[in-house]
Amino acid sequence: MTSQHSAGHSHHGARSVAAHTAAVRQLLTALSSDGRTEVLPLVQALGRALVDGVIAPVSLPPFANSQMDGYAVRSADVSDGGAELRIAAPVPAGQSPQPLAPGTAAPIMTGAPIPAGADAVVQIERAVPDRFLAPGGKGTVQLPAVAPGTFVRATGSDVTAGQQVLAAGTFLGPAQLGLLAALGLPEATVHSKITVLLVTTGDEVVEPGKPLAPGRIYDANGTLLEAAMTQAGLRVLRAGIATDNPEHFRELLRTEGAAADLIVTTGGVSKGAYEVVRQAMADEPVEFLHVAMQPGGPQGIGTFDGIPLLGFPGNPVSALVSFEMFLRPALSALFGSPAVRLPLRARLGHSLSSPANKHQVRRGSLAPDGTVRLEGGESSHLLHALAGSNVLVHVPEGVSALGAGEEVEVWML
């Protein structure tokens, strides 16, 4: 029982969202030390982030090539309103072609190297005849005038060798990995996955699939946060549901936490009389405080046996909002992964009210026209409404009401 501790804390001033964001980031900097990197084949590096910037070892394209199927020409040969040119041997793909003799036109396919001497391509559709001759065929072709450079993809027009193409910390999605492949790099050096021990608490909390006695509820937080953390690229260890016994709780963390880089708990951080995380951490360097945020106000932050520990509140919506507001952005900032959620502006579909002294985080549905409808009320137990939402809606501290049509910041989930 921690009645004194709990009640006393309620008189403290709340910490701002920005200050707690900074504190969580500071707590996790220890995980960004050297040696926590690995080299992975490209596709395995999907969803990770680069440790170092990447310098292009080759130019892209590596050689000038044709953007069209047609004839490679010396533009000077057709500059006088077009000309009849002798057809040269086709340009082979995948080899260095012979130089183009003056007065000739070489059949060329998209992507094939521009022969030395040629400086433009005429599309097959603009040639007369507008079909390629059969292999070995000899003859002439009538071609119109073209400007130098027409339908030529110049060497290095996408990337110049020696240029930094991706910065340190870049999140590796399909396009970034495709770029590394195009540069001939088969692997990437990325930050190692962070292993998090996830512990949900509460004597009344039951694993899904078990019978539900009166007064009990199923554990939603374990699944919700494990899924969110997995999606964000964390490796998640589940310690099951901890009891409300502080000594058992400490023992659980000591046993299961050894393999973890980070411990995240849910529940037991508030002002009530039975707050297992608070009680178990009473003699540890873990601070329990109130962040000026709704939901998700009560937060714990510190270390246990030297391992960074975050104590999220126990309501599912509060727990997810805590993850989205504090842990996920800290990981993005420090390690480049997961990708930052792009903040967008949206117009409220209807009015709302919010406590002026708190940053309120509502759940909503963003429509293609840029309006956002709130899903459910502000209460943190409304999981069904969360499941019907695609954005978090931010109402900053200092704002107590917003009208329909006013702009808000939203984060896409």
Added chain:
Amino acid sequence: MTSQHSAGHSHHGARSVAAHTAAVRQLLTALSSDGRTEVLPLVQALGRALVDGVIAPVSLPPFANSQMDGYAVRSADVSDGGAELRIAAPVPAGQSPQPLAPGTAAPIMTGAPIPAGADAVVQIERAVPDRFLAPGGKGTVQLPAVAPGTFVRATGSDVTAGQQVLAAGTFLGPAQLGLLAALGLPEATVHSKITVLLVTTGDEVVEPGKPLAPGRIYDANGTLLEAAMTQAGLRVLRAGIATDNPEHFRELLRTEGAAADLIVTTGGVSKGAYEVVRQAMADEPVEFLHVAMQPGGPQGIGTFDGIPLLGFPGNPVSALVSFEMFLRPALSALFGSPAVRLPLRARLGHSLSSPANKHQVRRGSLAPDGTVRLEGGESSHLLHALAGSNVLVHVPEGVSALGAGEEVEVWML
């Protein structure tokens, strides 16, 4: 050599994006037959979609509970401007509490069941004294008047037992899985993963990490599409890079395709003289056509040995745009996974031009203020620009120019 075929095809009319979208969807409906489902533990179902709608087996919350730490009261007892009430035994979490006797107030923590008879909760901060007594302590507490229902989360206020909470086809992200857990459901029945055989083509194309001879380029498409498909929830088989020999190509598909639900190729579908996919599929029910889209116009669609086959063009940006425009939306529509990319409206940061007879798909950077800047030109070889983009920008058929500040549809990547 298919000069006649190629040149002839260039005179055909192009198919609209909408018509090809419908054709791809139709091609894949065969994969939505019965039996292609599996039952998975919740977190393993992350990123899949529900086969059937889910009916809530219990209400949420399953019992009325307190939204605050404080005292459970009969509101009538304090209706006359507040009252001094005798303190009852604390409400235990996780058990059915004793009914609340008239004239008493029971200490109650957030989430604990509201005792029979009680109909409101007074926050501890509004009580005098504003701290809970030590366990076993007896005495009275002065409480203010409260309206019935205050700080009570009513049974079923989130979900009513028997209600459909998630529809068939719902994409399962953290919130949806958390909701299933809260309902006590430990598993979900989801669509099985679709296995795709991915084949890149070209005699000039080299695996990343190998030496690059003159006239050769590295295979970006394999990595780019394998990553995009993996991210979209497909199981990807890589057949390596196919040569430009049609017979070898057919043999490769026959050998490697047996385990696949779908074959996707890149390159060899255009109007050139050496188009391996076209040539190899000449006697198969595979159609090669031009979609009125830039990039990504040349497309192949049909079946090989009864397996659905899509032939994407060979330039990396064209290949990715083909995936994003045709395959990914078809999978979302038919199987609920991957999640649909929400179309958003954005304002162009500068002007652009587009061929009026084509749907142009540009790459861009969407900023938080809702403006989008184009990255790179319209050319489909600009992979570095793609890697610096976070949206696809749509310029519909019929639009040949847009000015700075005009609205466009964007899809977040």
